[in-house]
Amino acid sequence: MECSYFGECGSCTLYTLDYNAQCAHKQAHMRMLFEPLHVKAFDFFDSPSEHYRGRSEFRIWKEGNTLRYAMGTMDKKSTVCIDACPKVETKIYTLMPELLKKIENSAMLRERLFAIEFLASSKHLLVTLIYHKPLQDEWDEEAKMLENMFGIFIIGRSRGIKRVLSQDFVEDHLEIAGKSYCYHIIEGGFSQPNRLMNQTMIGWVLGHLENCEDLLELYCGYGNFTIPMAQKFRKVLATEISKTSIKSALINCELNDVHNIAFLRMSAEELTSALKKEREYNRLSDINLEDYSFSHVFVDPPRSGMDEASLAFISQFENIIYISCNPETLKRDLEVLTSQYAILHFALFDQFPNTEHLESGVILKRL
Numbered sequence: 001m002e003c004s005y006f007g008e009c010g011s012c013t014l015y016t017l018d019y020n021a022q023c024a025h026k027q028a029h030m031r032m033l034f035e036p037l038h039v040k041a042f043d044f045f046d047s048p049s050e051h052y053r054g055r056s057e058f059r060i061w062k063e064g065n066t067l068r069y070a071m072g073t074m075d076k077k078s079t080v081c082i083d084a085c086p087k088v089e090t091k092i093y094t095l096m097p098e099l100l101k102k103i104e105n106s107a108m109l110r111e112r113l114f115a116i117e118f119l120a121s122s123k124h125l126l127v128t129l130i131y132h133k134p135l136q137d138e139w140d141e142e143a144k145m146l147e148n149m150f151g152i153f154i155i156g157r158s159r160g161i162k163r164v165l166s167q168d169f170v171e172d173h174l175e176i177a178g179k180s181y182c183y184h185i186i187e188g189g190f191s192q193p194n195r196l197m198n199q200t201m202i203g204w205v206l207g208h209l210e211n212c213e214d215l216l217e218l219y220c221g222y223g224n225f226t227i228p229m230a231q232k233f234r235k236v237l238a239t240e241i242s243k244t245s246i247k248s249a250l251i252n253c254e255l256n257d258v259h260n261i262a263f264l265r266m267s268a269e270e271l272t273s274a275l276k277k278e279r280e281y282n283r284l285s286d287i288n289l290e291d292y293s294f295s296h297v298f299v300d301p302p303r304s305g306m307d308e309a310s311l312a313f314i315s316q317f318e319n320i321i322y323i324s325c326n327p328e329t330l331k332r333d334l335e336v337l338t339s340q341y342a343i344l345h346f347a348l349f350d351q352f353p354n355t356e357h358l359e360s361g362v363i364l365k366r367l
Ligand SMILES: C[S@@+](CC[C@H](N)C(=O)[O-])C[C@H]1O[C@@H](n2cnc3c(N)ncnc32)[C@H](O)[C@@H]1O
Pocket: 190, 191, 192, 218, 219, 220, 221, 222, 223, 224, 225, 239, 240, 241, 242, 245, 266, 267, 268, 269, 300, 301, 302, 325
């Protein structure tokens, strides 16, 4: 990838290496990190090195009435103005300069604009304009003109209030192992940033599912993995802390005609205490936990990894699939799990080219 802001903009850190060298560097680092756990080999999945990010956020920098996109610098101490970012999907890349020019021409849209977020899917592009001022009906009228002009969806956010002009979600289509899946993804919930790598990750997981009975999933988001995995299991219990994501997950069951998943808005910690019968929750009142025979647990926690109690709790099931966006916390959690589990497969997915970040997938079986 070529970018005129390499070395200044803090969002790319591996810019001195070409893409093949980056992949080699990441694999060498992972071999060193996981050597104490006797991991000898990884499946490695590379990504297009540019135009791979389907969601992105930029600060807005003002010079008089002129607006610029801005990112943090390498040392995180100041900001650098940019006119383009070659990491973002082409749809976003093309829109960015044209959108900013139009916003600049309107005092209503321009004033006190603080940041812009983009969320692209196979079908849609949703743009969130974030302000430091209350938004009124006049703002809606002008923003609506932008929506129509560019064929996008726009949301205004200001002081905790969200103004939705047409819709606050995108619809995405994935092709996995010869099947199509349709997803409703609401703005504000988590979504995997690299859509191509996301498809690869789900396909990799599906290819390694064997002897399936029921599935327990923690940190399920909008059902990104859950929906395709459900076809392999009798029943699925999937939980997630975000109300927004659970709303999408329920819609995604309908969209894909999947009827064997129970989605619950619960933190991993709450579910663990409920399954251990330490506490009762009304949210679980319609679910008979005795009906489940979990052969597999699937977890995809945030960067902080799993909490101690949930990790100890999942250590009773035959098969664990662990997806991680942070090798350090993955290692910490695998150090606990490998006292009772063998690592059968370990894959690296380069979701974040030009950065040190890397996504991993690990399939574990009870010893
Ligand atoms: C890395 S994302 C994965 C989501 C989903 N698997 C996907 O592929 O889109 C982690 C998810 O965990 C959720 N989360 C964060 N902390 C949690 C907790 N303590 N309990 C349950 N879910 C949590 C977040 O809202 C987010 O949706």
